[in-house]
Amino acid sequence: MTANTHPVLLRIDASAQSNAKSISKQLAERYQRHWLKTHSHGEVVHHDLADMTLPYVDESFIEAMYTPKDKRTGEQQQKLALSDALVAELKRADALLISTPMYNFAVPASLKSYIDLITRAGETFRYGEKGVEGLLSIKQTVVIMASGGDYTQEPASAMNHATPYLKTILGFNGLHEVRFIDAAGMNMGDAVHAKNLQQAQQQIDALFA
Ligand SMILES: Cc1cc2nc3c(=O)[nH]c(=O)nc-3n(C[C@H](O)[C@H](O)[C@H](O)COP(=O)(O)O)c2cc1C
Structure with missing residues (x-):
């Protein structure tokens, strides 16, 4: 649950192209324009992943992540900051x-890196006796995806690895309604595009509406 005095929209953009393109x-x-109109005093936290060059998960990140919070060295805390x-x-x-x-039938590497950084045992999910429990509880989650081809119908839909992946990982972290x-x-072509x-x-x- 959040304890904000105002609503917060977290917006993550993954295209390598600029807004103009x-x-x-x-x-x-x-979406953001609508959201701001319907949420007075709303705050938007926006990350354009094209500007961030997020790090990959590496060995020291994994070690830091699996070290109990109260036992982490300063260096490990820095690694996880x-x-x-x-x-x-x-x-x-x-x-x-x-x-x-959609990049090469999946999500861009920048978005995968973001997901690798935010999927954290004990923070966004945990394993219990009944299996995995997602710990995030955001009221509304929306994914907007642009693709050159159309994979919305079978049999082409089998080539779309982006949507099923995002559904799985968001659900794993507790966001089941996407x-x-x-x-x-x-x-x-112009007609289909339009x-x-x-x-x-x-x-x-x-x-x-
Ligand atoms: C590196 C790269 C890989 C792409 N791979 C696919 C793909 O696998 N399937 C597809 O339908 N379109 C693919 N496209 C086309 C883009 O998904 C499409 O142009 C989309 O509009 C790009 O999103 P954007 O306009 O928000 O940048 C690819 C484009 C690029 C640049």
């Missing part, structure tokens, strides 16, 4: 918006 970022802007800060943002958020392209909005077929982009825009608008 990125379809997923433009759709995220649209970014991960701790990103997890704290998620715990403070009332709404989570992830905007991402709304996915696809801007699919963005490279399939139709599917408008559909994604309408789906975003409908979330706030």
Whole structure:
């Protein structure tokens, strides 16, 4: 649960392209504009992962992560500082918006790095007698994904490893109710592009209608 005096939207953008070119970022802007209109005094915490160059998980990160909190050296605390800060943002958020392209049938490496940093035993999930328990409790989670091809129907949907992965990892961390909005077929010619982009825009608008 959050103890904010005002609602907080955490927005994570994963496209390597700038706002001017990125379809997923433009759709995220649209969502954010609506959100700010409907949440007076709302605060947006925004990370453009293209600007962050997040570190990969390495051996010292793993060692620090599995050292009990009260036994961590200063160096280990430092190693986990970014991960701790990103997890704290998620715990403070009332709404989570992830905007991402599909890259090579999966999510961009920047988004994978972000997920590797925020998925933390004892912080965002824990194992109990009944199995895994997700510990995040954000009220609304939305994923906006742009892709060149269209994988919304079978049999092409089997090639989309991004959406099932995001569903699994967000659920694992406690976020079971996720709304996915696809801007699919963005490279399939002007007519498909225009139709599917408008559909994604309408789906975003409908979330706030
Ligand atoms: C490195 C790279 C890999 C891509 N891989 C795929 C892919 O596997 N499937 C697909 O449908 N589109 C793929 N695309 C196309 C993008 O998903 C599409 O252009 C999308 O609009 C990019 O999102 P953005 O406009 O928010 O940057 C790829 C684009 C790039 C740059």
